[in-house]
Amino acid sequence: MMNKKNLEIYVHVPFCVRKCAYCDFLSFPGNRQMQREYTEKLIEEIQCQSAKVREYQVISVFIGGGTPSILNIEDMSAVFHALTNGFEILPDAEITMEVNPGTVTAESLSCYREAGVNRISMGLQSADDKELGYLGRIHTYDEFLKSYQRVRMAGFDNVNVDLISAIPGQTVESWKNTLKKVTMLKPEHISAYSLIVEEGTPYYDRYGEPVEVENHTVTQEKVHGLKSLPDLPDLPDEDAERDMYYLTRDFLKEQGYERYEISNYSKKGYECRHNIGYWTGTEYLGLGLGASSYLSGCRFHNTSVYKEYCSARLDREEVFQEVLRQEFERLTLEEKMEEYMFLGLRLTQGVSAQGFVSSFGHNIRSIYGPVLDAMEKDGLMEQNDGYYRLTSRGTDISNYVMSQFFV
Ligand code: SF4
Incomplete structure (x- = not known):
């Protein structure tokens, strides 16, 4: 099975x-x-x-x-x-x-x-x-x-x-x-x-x-x-x-x-x-007004318009797609990697190098080597046990650090 x-x-x-x-x-x-x-x-x-x-x-x-x-x-x-x-x-x-x-x-x-x-x-x-x-x-x-x-x-x-x-x-x-x-x-x-x-x-x-x-x-x-x-x-x-x-x-x-x-x-x-x-990138399905989803590498969200949601005939496929699949977007590999990094860096444990390979088939350093080196050199990130994480200083300016991971 x-x-x-x-x-x-x-x-x-x-x-x-x-x-x-x-x-x-x-x-x-x-x-x-x-x-x-x-x-x-x-x-x-x-x-x-x-x-x-x-x-x-x-x-x-x-x-x-x-x-x-x-x-x-x-x-x-x-x-x-x-x-x-x-x-x-x-x-x-x-x-x-x-x-x-x-x-x-x-x-x-x-x-x-x-x-x-x-x-x-x-x-x-x-x-x-x-x-x-x-x-x-x-x-x-x-x-x-x-x-x-x-x-x-x-x-x-x-x-x-x-x-x-x-x-x-x-x-x-x-x-x-x-x-x-x-x-x-x-x-x-x-x-x-x-x-x-x-x-x-x-x-x-x-x-x-x-x-x-x-x-x-x-x-x-x-x-x-x-x-x-x-x-x-x-x-x-x-x-x-x-x-x-x-x-x-x-x-x-x-x-x-x-x-x-x-x-x-x-x-x-x-x-x-x-x-x-x-x-950490688990897929999720949002139900209800305005709820967002991430399924099979695609993002979309339900309508945020109350009347539209409550009056929709969801049993009709075209209505379902129109009302519950808004701003449907298939993420590129680069976008998935970016998300993996800036969501994972929120965690104290940090981002798993092994997890990166399993998810994308690339070594994390082959994609982000120069950024990781620069962040470590500035004391904003550190690495051990196969995880890359923010230091205390990096956490203070986490938005800046995360923004460095756009490919
Ligand atoms: S109004 Fe907003 S912050 Fe206040 S209880 Fe409702 S959802 Fe929470």
């Missing part, structure tokens, strides 16, 4: 209670009727897409968003059911569900567990209520704590907490306080990203380059549900941001968390397998 290829699945649920002020993800508030309509289309998509990947076995599923936990139990169960029926999900697959504080109940958590979810990812961002207010989050730290306890009570023993540093008004001290409070809870995994001010968000109006946008105020109110932002203090300066990064790395290490990727930390054995797969 032919060996099946590994596949990761991402399922996008775009609904949120309210839009956070810094968020540029594909997410928006949606009423019950929209949620029902979306769930039905998602199930239809799962049925159509799964028929096309029979030669794959699924090693991880990530239900993200948005706020997937906003869907009611009936809808979420129907999605799980469709996934299990449609795909060959391995018994030891990592199955992650993103939840936001205030949107989980004992009943919904028990439904996730019964459906096979074995990892919960919780969006906290900060343990400081004032900072949560600046972010436009819907919850306080106490509300997060209640949800966290519920997650533990439901029996989940693999929990991630998402944090953001360099929030308006944040100091190195208040960030340390967040890290202290969170590590006291002993989650198995912590993601700690620095805030990025994205275009098209209320944060961009306050901190980004001024832009002229027609009816901007109306759009902001509608999309973000914020009549006006609270008086936002300045962002921490670059030095403070760097200090927060070093503090994160050192403090989390003291607390028993290893940094295995630029912004991801875990207890031993609890690295996120889904994300590692993504950084």
Whole structure:
């Protein structure tokens, strides 16, 4: 029998209670009727897409968003059911569900567990209520704590907490306080990203380059549900941001968390397998509005237009191709090698020289020898045990180092 290829699945649920002020993800508030309509289309998509990947076995599923936990139990169960029926999900697959504080109940958590979810990812961002207010989050730290306890009570023993540093008004001290409070809870995994001010968000109006946008105020109110932002203090300066990064790395290490990727930390054995797969070139299929895929050396994504997605007749092949195969692109060998390098370099372990040969049939040095030498000479990269990785200095300017690997 032919060996099946590994596949990761991402399922996008775009609904949120309210839009956070810094968020540029594909997410928006949606009423019950929209949620029902979306769930039905998602199930239809799962049925159509799964028929096309029979030669794959699924090693991880990530239900993200948005706020997937906003869907009611009936809808979420129907999605799980469709996934299990449609795909060959391995018994030891990592199955992650993103939840936001205030949107989980004992009943919904028990439904996730019964459906096979074995990892919960919780969006906290900060343990400081004032900072949560600046972010436009819907919850306080106490509300997060209640949800966290519920997650533990439901029996989940693999929990991630998402944090953001360099929030308006944040100091190195208040960030340390967040890290202290969170590590006291002993989650198995912590993601700690620095805030990025994205275009098209209320944060961009306050901190980004001024832009002229027609009816901007109306759009902001509608999309973000914020009549006006609270008086936002300045962002921490670059030095403070760097200090927060070093503090994160050192403090989390003291607390028993290893940094295995630029912004991801875990207890031993609890690295996120889904994300590692993504950084090491495993194929993935994205389901739901705007979800991206990488299959058989091709990239494409689903439409991001809600109405187009929900009204599409996916059983018609031409509609399927048009709506779910947008910007279809076959990567060249050079592009695949570039991706292998700049995604792999995000990992603390680095890029495997042997893996490079197995993937591309070329020795890594025959393609990147001069760049690797230059990076090593500048102290930005190092090599041992057959892996090329960023040094601490290289991690500080990782974007620059990664950009050197365009062929
Ligand atoms: S919870 Fe906030 S940050 Fe997360 S997707 Fe929704 S709006 Fe964006």
